[in-house]
Amino acid sequence: MTPRIALCAGETSGDQLGAGLVQALRARFPDAEFAGIGGDAMRTAGVETWFDASELAVMGLTEVLAHLPRLLALRRRFRRRVLTWQPDVFIGIDAPDFNLGVERWLKRRGVRTVHDVSPSVWAWREHRAAKIGESAERVLCLFPMEPAIYARHGVDAVFIGHPLADAIPLQPDRAAARAALGEPADAPILALLPGSRLGEIRRMLPAFAEAARLLAKDVPGLRVLVPAANAHCRAAIDAIMNDAPMVRVIDGQAQRIMIASDAVLLASGTAALEAMLCKRPMVVGHRIAPLTYRIVKLFGLLKSRFVSLPNVLAGEALIPELLQDDCTPDKLHAALLRWFRDADAVAALQPRFLAQHEMLRRDASQRAAEAIAALLENG
Numbered sequence: 001m002t003p004r005i006a007l008c009a010g011e012t013s014g015d016q017l018g019a020g021l022v023q024a025l026r027a028r029f030p031d032a033e034f035a036g037i038g039g040d041a042m043r044t045a046g047v048e049t050w051f052d053a054s055e056l057a058v059m060g061l062t063e064v065l066a067h068l069p070r071l072l073a074l075r076r077r078f079r080r081r082v083l084t085w086q087p088d089v090f091i092g093i094d095a096p097d098f099n100l101g102v103e104r105w106l107k108r109r110g111v112r113t114v115h116d117v118s119p120s121v122w123a124w125r126e127h128r129a130a131k132i133g134e135s136a137e138r139v140l141c142l143f144p145m146e147p148a149i150y151a152r153h154g155v156d157a158v159f160i161g162h163p164l165a166d167a168i169p170l171q172p173d174r175a176a177a178r179a180a181l182g183e184p185a186d187a188p189i190l191a192l193l194p195g196s197r198l199g200e201i202r203r204m205l206p207a208f209a210e211a212a213r214l215l216a217k218d219v220p221g222l223r224v225l226v227p228a229a230n231a232h233c234r235a236a237i238d239a240i241m242n243d244a245p246m247v248r249v250i251d252g253q254a255q256r257i258m259i260a261s262d263a264v265l266l267a268s269g270t271a272a273l274e275a276m277l278c279k280r281p282m283v284v285g286h287r288i289a290p291l292t293y294r295i296v297k298l299f300g301l302l303k304s305r306f307v308s309l310p311n312v313l314a315g316e317a318l319i320p321e322l323l324q325d326d327c328t329p330d331k332l333h334a335a336l337l338r339w340f341r342d343a344d345a346v347a348a349l350q351p352r353f354l355a356q357h358e359m360l361r362r363d364a365s366q367r368a369a370e371a372i373a374a375l376l377e378n379g
Helices: 011-028 041-042 061-085 096-107 128-135 146-151 163-167 175-180 198-218 232-242 252-260 270-277 290-297 309-314 329-341 343-358 364-377
Strands: 002-010 034-040 048-052 089-093 113-116 138-141 157-159 189-191 223-228 247-251 264-267 282-286 322-323
Touching: 002 011, 002 061, 002 096, 002 343, 011 034, 011 041, 011 089, 011 163, 011 364, 034 041, 034 061, 061 096, 089 096, 089 198, 089 270, 089 364, 096 113, 096 128, 113 128, 113 364, 128 146, 138 146, 146 157, 146 232, 163 270, 163 364, 175 252, 189 198, 189 252, 198 232, 198 264, 198 282, 198 329, 223 232, 232 247, 252 270, 264 270, 264 329, 270 282, 270 309, 270 343, 282 329, 309 343, 322 329, 329 343
Parallel strands: 002 034, 002 089, 034 048, 089 113, 113 138, 138 157, 189 223, 189 264, 223 247, 264 282, 282 322
Antiparallel strands: none
16 A cells, blocks of 8 residues: 555644654655655655745634735645645644645545644634534544543544654653753753744733743742744843843753753643653643733633643642743742742652553553554555
8 A cells, every 4th residue: 555645744743643643654654755845854754845934823713814824825826736646535634724725625526534633622712623624524633621522522532642642752861861951960050931923922921031030039049041042042042031140041942941950940832741750840820911811701712621741630729830920020029939949849749650651651642643554555
């Protein structure tokens, strides 16, 4: 069998997921053809990319509106090209606002469709699961609570585990991470991750930077490490941090910086999951655009008690979440200070984080490839 497999990934995280999936699928189908939307990792894995994944990197309700005409035009061009190419299956990787529409359009025209990375139906309007089933013949879920939600709506969904849980060691080596970064073995270190988009950095970093400055008064010798996802992010970070002597901005290496740290201050998202897998105590601080926040509150769109995945998976508040009006330098500082002063609280997190890691460690790329191959082989 020599299948044609079309894929669409948005942003760096989707690109990495896509690359791992392509490698696992190629092991099953050595002569398969891969094409679609992706980034450097997917191109390296052998995907012919018609458009770059960065073109889909837009976040938030109000932010999307500004890019909507461009995104709609791109989607029209892309889905027509996919249909003309006549793939055996189309795989939408994350980016649900873009991919689900493409999948639904293709499915109605006889193309088999898979959505890899379930949208957060556990947090935002469970009834969306039925709508997702109208787009995707099969949904691949990274978290164990998700397939049961889809089952209630008659949608085929499979728990595959999370690729990050496969990639990160169960016991990360903090000493090695510090050595690789050239950081002292015994210095207190705060990892500061305000996000990888310019809008997030400008919205979150001023409060994060002030919280770090306050923390430095209470933690002698504090080092603050800030990863920059790219040159544009670095310029924005440098402008806000203003050459503070305790701060070191580093190109990339976010995961290594988290492993090296004593605690992490981060914006909500995949970074919280990554910090949990790195077994680091953290504080989640997050703000979204004011209009987006008002819409979410007005319509009761957020159904989960928590926004960070360590808390969602635990079903309780393992780590502090300081959101919107609570995301202030004083409150962030107070929450961080506990992790630097309460060794027992830090120690208590470790077995909880380890259990979550083991639960998510399922060889996700291989399981995803198995689920997709089953569709292809069963016709």
